[in-house]
Amino acid sequence: MARIPHSTYRLQLHKGFTFDDASAIAPYLRDLGISHVYSSPYLQAGPESMHGYDVVDHHRVNRELGGAEAHERFSKRLGELKLGQVLDIVPNHMSVHRDNRMWWDVLENGPSSRFATFFDIDWNSVEEKLRDKVLMPVLGDQYGRVLAKGEIKLKREGECFLVQYGEQAFPMAPRSLAWPLGRGAALAPSDELNFLASSFARLPEPTSTEREVQLSRHRDKQVLQKLLQRLCKEEPRACAAIDEALEEINNNIDSLDEILSQQNFRLAYWKTSDQELGYRRFFDVNSLIGLRMERQYVFDETHELILYWLEKGLLDGIRIDHPDGLRDPRQYLERLRAKAPEAYIVVEKILEPGEWLRTEWPVEGTSGYDFLNVCNALLVKPDGMEALTAIYRDFTGQPTNFDDITFEKKTNVAKETLASDVNRLTNIFVQICESNREFRDFTRADIRRAIRTVAACFHVYRTYVVATQNEICEDDINHIRQALKEAAERKPDIDPCLFGFIGDVLTLKITGPREAEFVARFQQFTSPVMAKGVEDTAFYDYDRLTSLNEVGGDPSRNGLSVSEFHEYNTHMQQTFPLTMTTLSTHDTKRADDVRARLAVLSELPDRWSQQLQQWSEANRDLRTGNYPDPNTEYFLYQTLIGAWPIDADRTKTYMQKAMNEAKLETSWTNKNEAYENAVASFIDGLFARPAFLDSLKEFVNGINRSGRVNSLTQTLLKCVAPGMPDLYQGGELWDHSLVDPDNRRPVDYKLRAKLLKELQQITPAKFVETVEQRFEDEGSPKLWLTYQALQLRNERPQSFGSKAAYTPLVAQGAAADHVVAFSRGEDVVAVGQRFPQTIAGNWRDTTLELPTGSWTDRLSGARHNGGKIDVANLLDRFPVALLVRDSKN
Incomplete structure (x- = not known):
């Protein structure tokens, strides 16, 4: 019988980090409190694969990881340590490599x-x-x-x-x-x-x-x-x-x-x-071709080994990569659940703000991007975000209406890199029009433009209409209507009757074999339009505060209130209480500590504006003509702040990718070498300029502790909020990595094991005696919090399970808005803080009502009695609190 994870630890396996390497660090993961190792795909992939998503054979274990023998050793070692396994699998596509x-x-x-x-x-x-x-x-x-x-x-x-x-x-x-x-x-x-x-x-x-x-x-x-x-x-x-x-x-x-x-x-x-x-x-x-996973024999052929591992208990769970690429995600998940009724299953479903995972899907939840973005929004200051809009607009001259930007980028992607997909949809819809005399005179060009426009106006990845079963829900109808309304407004030169006809097909008012095929393929199309147009383009163009530019996020959002945070958690506890909660993944644009530090900029927009102007003026002589442009320069300074300490080579590698993704001055397919060389030269110049580096260090030092406090708050929330916490490799210490390949650099596990052993041997009271200086070390405060929270989850699983209550605790007083607190079950309370640069520990008369009983803080060792308590007393020893009711109560 499958074990439900209490926590997972994501490992990126490749020829430089094999099954045997993973086996070697397994004791450390066990000691940290992890219940399950969560591996990147390890079926046979193409040669030199660094990620495993380019599968060539579903019946073999990847030879470059050590093959079946090393996999057996790895699984045996995990079993000896009582660690379970969750595996990332790829049902949507395969590699076109010769080995397939x-x-x-x-x-x-x-x-x-x-x-x-x-x-x-x-x-x-x-x-x-x-x-x-x-x-x-x-x-x-x-x-x-x-x-x-x-x-x-x-x-x-x-x-x-x-x-x-x-x-x-x-x-x-x-x-x-x-x-x-x-x-x-x-x-x-x-x-x-x-x-x-x-x-x-x-x-x-x-x-x-x-x-x-x-x-x-x-x-x-x-x-x-x-x-x-x-x-x-x-x-x-x-x-x-x-x-x-x-x-x-x-x-x-x-x-x-x-x-x-x-x-x-x-x-x-x-x-x-x-x-x-x-x-x-x-x-x-x-190089990655789509599979027809809706066909039973394709499912059977590609899942035989995975299902065998699940049946034998070698795997306890699986993470489904990109389910939105499938023709019918629900059908796929129901087949999977029927074959593996006890498995822990989560989906890499990207939910946009306000969108919820479909409750009829037979899964435990998502892989955690929705939680990540809730945390991002919770930690930015709304009034500061409004000020940042003006600063960004004035410095760069760039547009600040994010909806307009995303529409433009999504339309461009549909015109260019995804044009073959549009052509295929157009061919189908031309045939549909030909069989309807009222619409047969619409030209192929008009139909192509209309399809591109409607797809670009969807504010979610896709809908889940199943035309062959006449299945459509109210949410899908609303998403389709919203997209059609916006499309007609944005493109008044296109006959509105054509948009209406497309809408009738998408909402099943007009049905038939061709119509069903169009609906299925259109839904598979809107996902890449969103991913490539927004996440891989607009997120590198709209740079007001880049910590909000994350998969499934809305960079134009001015924050999230504490009450909205509680509403999200309440909903999750009621619907998907075992969903993954994560802060970093192999695909995040920036590590959680980068985002936590950058969030502090929303607390001091005036200071940021002043520093931005000073740097720009001082470094003007490093430019080559008009390069870099103001938007790239703005983006670069945020990158240096968030990722510091970073060297010139890492910065140039990252900026090379960011510039090509932005597609403003250069791109992967249309290189502007003069521009790219100018930006690289500018970066080299910055790192050769001691005055700039000193100024950068001074600025980072001024916000660093607040960034650390943000990091601890979101780590606490990840570990204690409804769901199952997931750690990305190495992220238990301060981690200022950027998007891949930067976030896939080797992890120093010897250091982590050494620090953990030290922490296991001291008391909370001893730890907090030196906590202030520890904020400047490799990350022992974050490791301490992670260790204590995971141990608590293992000791008291009933406090965090599917039936454990989630109860918001509302602070009172002048700084109440800086407090985020809640209880889990009957015996755990979490207290975090936000906007730490602004509050600076001055809690004044702010109080929190603790439930009755005697409580001990697992992080500081402090003891508190239930009832009204000053927040200053809760957070004076450590920036966040993890309270446990004494068992004698």
Whole structure:
């Protein structure tokens, strides 16, 4: 029977941190109080994978992590330490790497592949040249130029014939082997080769999707390949003749072009993917192809090993990556739950502000981005945020209406990197219009624009309408209506009847097979539009306060009240009391301590404005012409403040990614090297300027303690609020990492184990005697809080479980708004603070009513009696309090 986690610790596994490395730190995690190791995907991924999301084989454990034997050692070690496992899994997509045998079969055999229906491929493209072919946008230049340069070759590896381009290889279609084999037969000469050439030519065209035809064709092909393999072993002359024939073809550009046209794939310039790609990807990543997980046999094939581990108790839980990419997420989760009824299941569902996870989903909750953003908003000062809007606008000259910015960025993404997805939707909707006489005269161009506009106006990732089951809920109807209303307002030049017709299809007022297909694919489309347009673009453009620019967040939000925080937690306790609560993940834009420090800027906007102007003026001479632009400079100074101490190389690496994501002056696909070089030069200049670095250090020192207090508050909330706390690797100490790859640097576990051992040997009273100086060390206050909170969760699980009460405690007095407090169950109280720079420990007459009984603070050792108590007495020894009712009460 699966164990429900009390806490998880996320580990990023790769060839530099394997199963054996994870086994070595397991005792430390056990001693910290962790109940479950939470691993990144570890099924077989592509070579050199640093994340595991590029799965190539669902039936094997990743060899680079140590393979099945190391996995067995790892699992055994966790069992010995009574640690459970939660695994991240990837149902939405696979890698198109050669090691993916199913994908290789598709490239070899086209629509007649046994696995053609496993992948989300459009074999019936309106483009004749792509009919029954897979576009492979891998070439570095136009196809004709690459061919003329001799960069594409045919080659043989045993009985396997390949199309080679650089380091990439693709399988030749079996029927196309007739040419080189026939020519080889003439050169040898060889009757056997001649027979094989004729036999390969007689194989059925690779267009049939009938299962019997597919299997028969595959059987015949296998027999022919075995005969060819035997012939090559027994007759070296025949083998040499084949190679000679291939060389002839390679040296004749027309012959090579002709044989390439016979393949089931079309090699193309990488830029063609934006407009013509015929398969669904993970967002805009061409190397990750979507799976048709809604098909039972695809589910069964890809989940066999995972379900085996769950059944055997090797895994207690799973985290589902990107469920919004699936055609029907609820169907998938219900299948999974039916197979693993006791498993702890959470989904990486990105919820926008005001959106809740669907209660009908059979899961324990989300992977925690919603909680993370609630904490972010709780710690920023509303009036300060309003002041920051003016400061940002005046310094950068940038727009400050975030809704307008996101609409623009989402529209651009739909026009450019996701244009092939729009084209596919457009093709379907053109057919729908053709079958409705009232709408058949809408042009393809108008339909394309309308689809882009409606998708850009969705304020959530997607809806969950199931047209084939006539399932639609009020929330989905409201999201669709809001998007349609906004689309009509933003694009009055588009006939409103077209928006209305799209709305009728999306809300199931008009139904049919094509309509159902459009609804399903449109819902899969709005997710990448949101992710690529907002999180990966707008979040690097709108930089008012970057601590709010987090996955699922709203950077234009001016904070969250304490009462709204309590409302969120109350809702979660009632609906998903075991959801993950996290502050950092492998995908967060900034680590939690970076955000905690930057939040302090909302408390001192005037000081920030003054410092910003001083730095900008003092560093003017480091600019190259107009570079960096004011928005990049504004963003850079926040980065340095939040991530300090940081060196020039880390800063340049991060800014390189940030600039390309922002797509304002440069991008991954349209490089502006002059701009990028100018920003790198500016950064080098800053780090070579002692006066600037001294000023930066002074500014950071002035807010550092407040940032630490924010960190402790949000760590306390994560560990005690409704849900199950998740720690990202290394984040139990102060962590000022930025987005990947910065947040995937090696973690010093020897240091962490040493500090933990020290903390285990001292009393709370002894710890707080030196707490002030500890704020400047590696992070022992954060480790102390984490350790004490996790130990408490293990000692008193009933106080944090699905039936434990959550009761807000409301402070009274002049500084009441700075206090966030609540009780869990009957015997735990958490007290945190916000806006620490403003309050500066001056609590004046602020009080809090503790429940009756005698209470001991696990963090400071202080004892308190129930009833009204001064907040100053609660927080005078340590910035937050974790109170436990004495058992004798």
